[in-house]
Amino acid sequence: MLANSQRFRVVKLLASYSSTDAANTDFRVLDLRKGAGGDGLTSRSRFQRRSEVGPQLLPPRETRMPIDQDWPSVWPGPRSFHPASVPLPVRQGYPARRLDAPPGKYANAELMKIPNFLHLTPLAVQRHCQAIKKFCTPWPKVLENDDACEKHFPIETTTSDYLHSSPSIRDPLGRIVTLQVKLSSIPVEGRARDKFLRLINERYDPKTDLVTIVTDRCPTKKQNFDYANFLLTVVYHESLKEESWESEKCTLDNELFDWQTSASRVSIEQLSSRNKNLEPEHVQLYSEALTKLMDKGEDQETLADYKERTLRMLGHSRN
Template sequence: DGQFRKLELYRPKEVRRKKRTEIKFDLPHPRHTRMPVDQDWPSVWPTAQSFRPSVVPLPLRQGYVERGAPPGKFANLELMKIPNFLHLTPAHLAKHCQVLRQFCTEWPAGLETDEKCEEHFPVEVTDSDYCHSSPTIRDVRSRIVTLKIKLSRLQLDYHAKDKLLRLVKDRYDPATDILTIVTDRCPLKKQNYDYAHYLLTAVFHESWKTEPWEADKEEADMECFLWEKSRSEANLHDFVRRMRQSLGDEEAKGLEHVQRMSADCSDEEVRSVEEVEQYAEAVCEIHNGGESDYAWEKYKKSVCSLLGLGRDTPVGGEVQA
């Protein structure tokens, strides 16, 4: 045929390949295909565990594929490495509560409402726990402790309250009357909890201390007008005593608050008179709240009540129309 034949001294060996026997396993179908509709789920998933696609009867997808649908649940590492809450379904919680019911005690009597709870437990402490899908289970925010208490529950006088507000600065909210202390300096939550209570105790006792230089403050140095121990209070007490001593029983019939007092009335007895309290409140409102028609009208009513003057009686040169 015109082609040169090659001389083959050795015949090529044929490679013999042994055909492997294919072994077929009779694998069962996934469990979720064999579960009834009313399956007891707490028995299937009793505790926290990694995601198993053959058990969960949900068409879940997780992941990202460019220009494609997210991968399914089988052989999906994204579903396996994130935490799931399949062990905390309503059915699980109902069973847990039923088992724990035998260890529970009755709710304390007298704490039925939030107001009663706040009355008996005025200090509110808040902290947080965090859950992450990372190798570490620590979170620096979990050590933060927040303590809240209403300032009115501390029963402070004016000096102690004023000093405490200067110490806490912007941690006090005047709109809600709540003092908030946030501690995050210590590495452990228990340490920050103790530190928050220590700060509350420290500022409380420090606010009651009176420094020697505070005794040198005069009335003009005060931040606001204070009725207690003021010249206005001393003048009013002196005026009420002289009025009681100068008026006889017959002349004091129109002034019941004067008639009720003894001849040598003390300062405490004068302070307890309702008309004196109204006058003191009106004077403080004019000094601290500023002059207004309402403040002067309130001052006028308190003076008329204190002196036993009727509404039709002119006061201080007032002209009646």
């Protein structure tokens, strides 16, 4: 039961609304579908459903690329792989199942790990060459063939570069440097040549006349390159030095047979002074056969050649 004062307030509140005011007022309605946490009273204008419009996504760039596009402008420099910019069906990685194809280029982390050479297309290389052409000088006319190049640049250096997927770009095999030079291009003769061969030891190949120095002690390629040139320089200058004890060297200590200092040459000169018919050409052939016999060793070929040259020198024909 309401008290008299409360009844008076309710009647007064209802009387304050006239018929004109009730038509123009937006009354709150009771919404029974609202959760228990609210008061159930809401306005019609507050809960008007809005249509959600998502972002407008453009199609991939590869679908909009023309066939005759300028690729060096699309991929001007080295960068990680971007699937939407490469109009190629590239695949990389292991499939989830055995019979499936390798994963495609979209959302493929394997393609972003490895370096690519999409910026080194033939057209891009040609443009780079044209850009730096103004800084180049004409090729020297004296280096028209390989023999001239070998004469003026006798030292040949070989190195290797490796590309692989790894936390470090350095490869242990990339530091190895191989230096090769022909012994005939090194100005050493006689005693110096013999000493040079003894210092270089097994690094000299008599069949190809090549001296090969391989360096891999230093951690970088540049350091090994400098070390190889240092070794060649030191061996050359040491071979030119003549120590006091080297004068004690005799003929038996020679690594190869030397016709000029041999006792056979003295005997042939004495024979030539007594026999005027001894031809110098036959003496030269005899010295070559004797040198081959002493250096290579005795076998059927060297003994037969030595016998024939000796008989010719003495003026006898072969039976």
